[in-house]
Amino acid sequence: MTKVNVLTADDDGVTRIFGEVKWFDPVKGFGFVVSEEGGPDILLHANVLRNYGQSSVADAARVEIGIQETDRGVQAVEVYRIDPPTQQLAIPLSDFQDLDEETIRSAPLEPARVKWFDKGKGFGFANVFGNSDDIFLHIEVLRRSGLADLQPGEALALRVIEGRRGSMATEVQAWENAAILDGDMFED
Known part of the structure:
Protein backbone atom coordinates (compact mmCIF):
# COMPACT_ATOMS: atom_id res chain seq x y z
CA MET A 1 0.00 0.00 0.00
CA THR A 2 1.16 3.51 -0.73
CA LYS A 3 1.32 5.62 2.40
CA VAL A 4 -0.04 9.15 2.17
CA ASN A 5 1.54 11.44 4.77
CA VAL A 6 -0.86 14.37 4.45
CA LEU A 7 -4.47 13.40 4.85
CA THR A 8 -7.33 15.79 4.28
CA ALA A 9 -11.05 15.46 4.72
CA ASP A 10 -13.31 15.60 1.68
CA ASP A 11 -16.46 17.73 1.43
CA ASP A 12 -18.38 15.24 3.60
CA GLY A 13 -15.76 15.34 6.36
CA VAL A 14 -14.38 11.90 5.45
CA THR A 15 -10.63 11.46 5.91
CA ARG A 16 -8.84 8.64 4.10
CA ILE A 17 -6.29 6.81 6.27
CA PHE A 18 -4.15 3.67 6.30
CA GLY A 19 -4.07 1.40 9.31
CA GLU A 20 -4.09 -2.09 10.73
CA VAL A 21 -6.99 -4.11 12.09
CA LYS A 22 -6.52 -4.41 15.84
CA TRP A 23 -9.31 -6.98 16.08
CA PHE A 24 -12.66 -7.71 14.46
CA ASP A 25 -15.40 -9.97 15.84
CA PRO A 26 -18.08 -10.87 13.25
CA VAL A 27 -20.37 -12.20 16.01
CA LYS A 28 -20.32 -8.86 17.85
CA GLY A 29 -20.49 -7.04 14.53
CA PHE A 30 -17.57 -4.68 15.03
CA GLY A 31 -13.87 -4.28 15.68
CA PHE A 32 -11.18 -1.64 15.75
CA VAL A 33 -8.48 -0.26 13.46
CA VAL A 34 -5.31 1.52 14.54
CA SER A 35 -4.19 4.33 12.22
CA GLU A 36 -0.60 4.51 10.95
CA GLU A 37 -0.64 8.14 12.09
CA GLY A 38 -1.58 7.19 15.68
CA GLY A 39 -4.55 8.51 17.58
CA PRO A 40 -7.56 6.79 19.08
CA ASP A 41 -8.83 3.38 17.96
CA ILE A 42 -11.21 3.60 15.01
CA LEU A 43 -14.50 1.70 15.17
CA LEU A 44 -15.07 -0.60 12.19
CA HIS A 45 -18.70 -1.71 12.10
CA ALA A 46 -19.77 -4.87 10.25
CA ASN A 47 -22.15 -2.88 8.02
CA VAL A 48 -19.25 -0.79 6.70
CA LEU A 49 -17.28 -3.98 6.04
CA ARG A 50 -20.30 -5.57 4.31
CA ASN A 51 -20.58 -2.55 2.02
CA TYR A 52 -17.07 -3.48 0.86
CA GLY A 53 -18.30 -7.04 0.22
CA GLN A 54 -16.82 -8.90 3.20
CA SER A 55 -18.34 -10.20 6.41
CA SER A 56 -15.04 -10.39 8.28
CA VAL A 57 -11.46 -9.21 8.24
CA ALA A 58 -8.35 -10.85 9.71
CA ASP A 59 -6.60 -9.34 12.70
CA ALA A 60 -3.46 -7.43 11.61
CA ALA A 61 -4.81 -6.97 8.05
CA ARG A 62 -3.73 -3.68 6.46
CA VAL A 63 -6.63 -1.41 5.51
CA GLU A 64 -7.33 1.82 3.71
CA ILE A 65 -10.53 3.36 5.10
CA GLY A 66 -12.51 6.56 5.19
CA ILE A 67 -13.14 7.85 8.72
CA GLN A 68 -15.27 10.51 10.36
CA GLU A 69 -15.23 12.06 13.81
CA THR A 70 -18.60 11.53 15.52
CA ASP A 71 -19.97 12.26 18.96
CA ARG A 72 -19.20 8.61 19.76
CA GLY A 73 -15.57 8.81 18.56
CA VAL A 74 -13.77 8.11 15.31
CA GLN A 75 -15.56 5.63 13.05
CA ALA A 76 -14.84 4.03 9.69
CA VAL A 77 -17.48 5.00 7.12
CA GLU A 78 -16.00 3.29 4.06
CA VAL A 79 -13.47 0.56 3.27
CA TYR A 80 -11.37 1.19 0.17
CA ARG A 81 -8.85 -1.64 0.40
CA ILE A 82 -7.88 -4.62 2.56
CA ASP A 83 -4.52 -6.38 2.34
CA PRO A 84 -3.82 -9.63 4.21
CA PRO A 85 -1.58 -9.51 7.28
CA THR A 86 2.08 -9.22 6.31
CA GLN A 87 3.34 -11.67 8.90
CA GLN A 88 2.23 -15.22 8.26
CA LEU A 89 2.69 -17.13 11.50
CA ALA A 90 0.93 -20.25 10.30
CA ILE A 91 2.82 -23.25 9.01
CA PRO A 92 2.36 -24.03 5.31
CA LEU A 93 -0.58 -26.26 4.41
CA SER A 94 0.61 -29.74 3.48
CA ASP A 95 -1.67 -29.72 0.42
CA PHE A 96 0.31 -26.82 -1.07
CA GLN A 97 3.89 -27.78 -0.23
CA ASP A 98 4.46 -29.83 -3.41
CA LEU A 99 2.96 -27.14 -5.66
CA ASP A 100 4.80 -24.34 -7.37
Whole structure:
Protein backbone atom coordinates (compact mmCIF):
# COMPACT_ATOMS: atom_id res chain seq x y z
CA MET A 1 0.00 0.00 0.00
CA THR A 2 1.16 3.51 -0.73
CA LYS A 3 1.32 5.62 2.40
CA VAL A 4 -0.04 9.15 2.17
CA ASN A 5 1.54 11.44 4.77
CA VAL A 6 -0.86 14.37 4.45
CA LEU A 7 -4.47 13.40 4.85
CA THR A 8 -7.33 15.79 4.28
CA ALA A 9 -11.05 15.46 4.72
CA ASP A 10 -13.31 15.60 1.68
CA ASP A 11 -16.46 17.73 1.43
CA ASP A 12 -18.38 15.24 3.60
CA GLY A 13 -15.76 15.34 6.36
CA VAL A 14 -14.38 11.90 5.45
CA THR A 15 -10.63 11.46 5.91
CA ARG A 16 -8.84 8.64 4.10
CA ILE A 17 -6.29 6.81 6.27
CA PHE A 18 -4.15 3.67 6.30
CA GLY A 19 -4.07 1.40 9.31
CA GLU A 20 -4.09 -2.09 10.73
CA VAL A 21 -6.99 -4.11 12.09
CA LYS A 22 -6.52 -4.41 15.84
CA TRP A 23 -9.31 -6.98 16.08
CA PHE A 24 -12.66 -7.71 14.46
CA ASP A 25 -15.40 -9.97 15.84
CA PRO A 26 -18.08 -10.87 13.25
CA VAL A 27 -20.37 -12.20 16.01
CA LYS A 28 -20.32 -8.86 17.85
CA GLY A 29 -20.49 -7.04 14.53
CA PHE A 30 -17.57 -4.68 15.03
CA GLY A 31 -13.87 -4.28 15.68
CA PHE A 32 -11.18 -1.64 15.75
CA VAL A 33 -8.48 -0.26 13.46
CA VAL A 34 -5.31 1.52 14.54
CA SER A 35 -4.19 4.33 12.22
CA GLU A 36 -0.60 4.51 10.95
CA GLU A 37 -0.64 8.14 12.09
CA GLY A 38 -1.58 7.19 15.68
CA GLY A 39 -4.55 8.51 17.58
CA PRO A 40 -7.56 6.79 19.08
CA ASP A 41 -8.83 3.38 17.96
CA ILE A 42 -11.21 3.60 15.01
CA LEU A 43 -14.50 1.70 15.17
CA LEU A 44 -15.07 -0.60 12.19
CA HIS A 45 -18.70 -1.71 12.10
CA ALA A 46 -19.77 -4.87 10.25
CA ASN A 47 -22.15 -2.88 8.02
CA VAL A 48 -19.25 -0.79 6.70
CA LEU A 49 -17.28 -3.98 6.04
CA ARG A 50 -20.30 -5.57 4.31
CA ASN A 51 -20.58 -2.55 2.02
CA TYR A 52 -17.07 -3.48 0.86
CA GLY A 53 -18.30 -7.04 0.22
CA GLN A 54 -16.82 -8.90 3.20
CA SER A 55 -18.34 -10.20 6.41
CA SER A 56 -15.04 -10.39 8.28
CA VAL A 57 -11.46 -9.21 8.24
CA ALA A 58 -8.35 -10.85 9.71
CA ASP A 59 -6.60 -9.34 12.70
CA ALA A 60 -3.46 -7.43 11.61
CA ALA A 61 -4.81 -6.97 8.05
CA ARG A 62 -3.73 -3.68 6.46
CA VAL A 63 -6.63 -1.41 5.51
CA GLU A 64 -7.33 1.82 3.71
CA ILE A 65 -10.53 3.36 5.10
CA GLY A 66 -12.51 6.56 5.19
CA ILE A 67 -13.14 7.85 8.72
CA GLN A 68 -15.27 10.51 10.36
CA GLU A 69 -15.23 12.06 13.81
CA THR A 70 -18.60 11.53 15.52
CA ASP A 71 -19.97 12.26 18.96
CA ARG A 72 -19.20 8.61 19.76
CA GLY A 73 -15.57 8.81 18.56
CA VAL A 74 -13.77 8.11 15.31
CA GLN A 75 -15.56 5.63 13.05
CA ALA A 76 -14.84 4.03 9.69
CA VAL A 77 -17.48 5.00 7.12
CA GLU A 78 -16.00 3.29 4.06
CA VAL A 79 -13.47 0.56 3.27
CA TYR A 80 -11.37 1.19 0.17
CA ARG A 81 -8.85 -1.64 0.40
CA ILE A 82 -7.88 -4.62 2.56
CA ASP A 83 -4.52 -6.38 2.34
CA PRO A 84 -3.82 -9.63 4.21
CA PRO A 85 -1.58 -9.51 7.28
CA THR A 86 2.08 -9.22 6.31
CA GLN A 87 3.34 -11.67 8.90
CA GLN A 88 2.23 -15.22 8.26
CA LEU A 89 2.69 -17.13 11.50
CA ALA A 90 0.93 -20.25 10.30
CA ILE A 91 2.82 -23.25 9.01
CA PRO A 92 2.36 -24.03 5.31
CA LEU A 93 -0.58 -26.26 4.41
CA SER A 94 0.61 -29.74 3.48
CA ASP A 95 -1.67 -29.72 0.42
CA PHE A 96 0.31 -26.82 -1.07
CA GLN A 97 3.89 -27.78 -0.23
CA ASP A 98 4.46 -29.83 -3.41
CA LEU A 99 2.96 -27.14 -5.66
CA ASP A 100 4.80 -24.34 -7.37
CA GLU A 101 3.71 -20.87 -6.13
CA GLU A 102 3.18 -19.78 -9.75
CA THR A 103 0.83 -22.73 -10.32
CA ILE A 104 -1.23 -21.69 -7.32
CA ARG A 105 -1.36 -18.01 -8.36
CA SER A 106 -2.16 -18.81 -12.00
CA ALA A 107 -5.40 -20.63 -11.16
CA PRO A 108 -8.27 -18.47 -12.42
CA LEU A 109 -10.61 -16.72 -10.00
CA GLU A 110 -13.98 -18.47 -10.03
CA PRO A 111 -17.29 -17.08 -8.75
CA ALA A 112 -18.53 -19.08 -5.77
CA ARG A 113 -20.89 -19.04 -2.82
CA VAL A 114 -20.19 -20.26 0.73
CA LYS A 115 -22.07 -23.45 1.57
CA TRP A 116 -21.00 -23.40 5.23
CA PHE A 117 -17.96 -22.44 7.27
CA ASP A 118 -17.16 -23.28 10.91
CA LYS A 119 -14.42 -21.06 12.33
CA GLY A 120 -14.07 -23.34 15.37
CA LYS A 121 -13.41 -26.39 13.20
CA GLY A 122 -11.19 -24.32 10.91
CA PHE A 123 -12.82 -25.22 7.61
CA GLY A 124 -15.91 -25.21 5.44
CA PHE A 125 -17.09 -25.60 1.88
CA ALA A 126 -18.18 -23.48 -1.07
CA ASN A 127 -19.58 -24.18 -4.52
CA VAL A 128 -18.57 -22.55 -7.80
CA PHE A 129 -21.64 -21.10 -9.51
CA GLY A 130 -23.22 -23.69 -11.79
CA ASN A 131 -21.36 -26.61 -10.16
CA SER A 132 -22.56 -28.53 -7.09
CA ASP A 133 -19.11 -30.04 -6.32
CA ASP A 134 -17.76 -28.93 -2.94
CA ILE A 135 -14.60 -26.86 -2.67
CA PHE A 136 -12.71 -27.17 0.60
CA LEU A 137 -12.00 -23.87 2.42
CA HIS A 138 -9.28 -23.99 5.11
CA ILE A 139 -9.11 -21.25 7.73
CA GLU A 140 -5.43 -20.63 6.98
CA VAL A 141 -6.33 -19.84 3.35
CA LEU A 142 -8.89 -17.34 4.68
CA ARG A 143 -6.31 -15.71 6.97
CA ARG A 144 -3.77 -15.48 4.15
CA SER A 145 -6.49 -13.82 2.07
CA GLY A 146 -7.22 -11.25 4.80
CA LEU A 147 -10.45 -12.83 6.09
CA ALA A 148 -11.34 -14.27 9.48
CA ASP A 149 -14.72 -15.93 8.90
CA LEU A 150 -17.35 -16.58 6.22
CA GLN A 151 -21.14 -16.65 6.31
CA PRO A 152 -23.39 -19.15 4.49
CA GLY A 153 -24.49 -17.72 1.16
CA GLU A 154 -21.66 -15.17 1.00
CA ALA A 155 -20.50 -14.51 -2.58
CA LEU A 156 -16.78 -14.98 -3.19
CA ALA A 157 -14.20 -15.46 -5.88
CA LEU A 158 -11.87 -18.43 -5.36
CA ARG A 159 -8.68 -19.75 -6.88
CA VAL A 160 -9.22 -23.52 -6.89
CA ILE A 161 -6.76 -26.39 -7.37
CA GLU A 162 -7.09 -30.14 -7.23
CA GLY A 163 -5.39 -31.24 -4.03
CA ARG A 164 -4.85 -34.65 -2.52
CA ARG A 165 -8.31 -34.46 -0.94
CA GLY A 166 -10.15 -32.96 -3.92
CA SER A 167 -10.95 -29.40 -4.94
CA MET A 168 -9.63 -26.79 -2.55
CA ALA A 169 -9.37 -23.02 -2.47
CA THR A 170 -5.90 -21.50 -2.51
CA GLU A 171 -7.11 -17.90 -2.33
CA VAL A 172 -10.37 -16.26 -1.30
CA GLN A 173 -11.46 -12.81 -2.47
CA ALA A 174 -14.58 -10.83 -1.66
CA TRP A 175 -16.79 -10.82 -4.75
CA GLU A 176 -16.62 -7.05 -5.25
CA ASN A 177 -12.87 -6.92 -4.62
CA ALA A 178 -12.19 -9.73 -7.08
CA ALA A 179 -14.21 -7.99 -9.78
CA ILE A 180 -11.95 -4.95 -9.41
CA LEU A 181 -8.66 -6.86 -9.16
CA ASP A 182 -9.39 -9.38 -11.91
CA GLY A 183 -11.95 -7.52 -14.02
CA ASP A 184 -11.60 -9.78 -17.04
CA MET A 185 -13.10 -12.61 -14.98
CA PHE A 186 -16.45 -10.85 -15.04
CA GLU A 187 -16.50 -9.49 -18.60
CA ASP A 188 -19.10 -10.75 -21.03
